[in-house]
Amino acid sequence: DIQMSQSPSTLSASVGDRVTITCRASQSISSWLAWYQQKPGKAPKLLIYKASSLESGVPSRFSGSGSGTKFTLTISSLQPDDFATYYCQQYNSYRYTFGQGTKLEIK
Amino acid sequence: EVQLVESGGGLVQPGGSLRLSCAASGFTFSTYSMNWVRQAPGKGLEWVSYISSSSSTIYYADSVQGRFTISRDNVKNSLFLQMNSLRDEDTAVYYCARLGGYLIDYWGQGTLVTVSS
Numbered sequence: 001d002i003q004m005s006q007s008p009s010t011l012s013a014s015v016g017d018r019v020t021i022t023c024r025a026s027q028s029i030s031s032w033l034a035w036y037q038q039k040p041g042k043a044p045k046l047l048i049y050k051a052s053s054l055e056s057g058v059p060s061r062f063s064g065s066g067s068g069t070k071f072t073l074t075i076s077s078l079q080p081d082d083f084a085t086y087y088c089q090q091y092n093s094y095r096y097t098f099g100q101g102t103k104l105e106i107k
Numbered sequence: 108e109v110q111l112v113e114s115g116g117g118l119v120q121p122g123g124s125l126r127l128s129c130a131a132s133g134f135t136f137s138t139y140s141m142n143w144v145r146q147a148p149g150k151g152l153e154w155v156s157y158i159s160s161s162s163s164t165i166y167y168a169d170s171v172q173g174r175f176t177i178s179r180d181n182v183k184n185s186l187f188l189q190m191n192s193l194r195d196e197d198t199a200v201y202y203c204a205r206l207g208g209y210l211i212d213y214w215g216q217g218t219l220v221t222v223s224s
Contacts, residue, residue: 032209034210034211042216043202043214043215043216043217044202044214046211046212046213049210049212055212089211091209091211094164095154095168096142096154097154098153
């Protein structure tokens with residue numbers, strides 16, 4: 001199976017900060033990568049697909065980049081609603097795998 | 108509006124069985140592949156199983172292979188997960204998820220399965 005690893009595991013930041021989360025795949029997944037946001041007690045919400053495409057309705061402060069084995073999610077100016085846990089996920093094969101998650105906390 | 112509503116979770120003893128259901132609405136269920144994904148308390152997301160739109164292709168995670176069975180009823184717009192020989196480590200919130208192409212684009216709200224004696 002393709003292994004996904006995210007860094008950092010926890011990120012402390014302030015409203016207005018620019019933050020970047022990194023996701024690495026154990027083998028090339030082309031651009032078949034998605035990013036999800038999850039808040040406590042809620043289902044994940046799709047933010048980014050195909051590494052850099054913004055899901056409809058998602059604010060433009062979210063952006064994704066990368067291909068092959070290294071990917072990043074950037075939030076350009078943190079808003080209070082953005083404090084949550086973020087997961088990357090590869091869909092290069094039907095044996096989907098997720099990163100371990102990055103918890104974004106208020107500093 | 109796409110809606111996925113899971114049901115059937117609860118408390119079960121180790122070695123027991125449970126059947127989860129997912130009722131789909133707001134889209135043409137019979138044309139979409141579906142997944143089950145789970146999340147243990149305080150942990151990350153783990154893919155469990157995949158079923159194609161016609162049920163012709165099915166995959167399982169190694170952790171549930173031989174114990175869980177995914178199925179669907181395209182007439183009743185429903186997805187199922189039969190879980191047998193349950194273990195403590197199967198305790199999780201189980202999400203039903205729709206695949207738009209290869210991408211998980213919609214999730215249900217989840218149903219909690221607790222395996223404990």
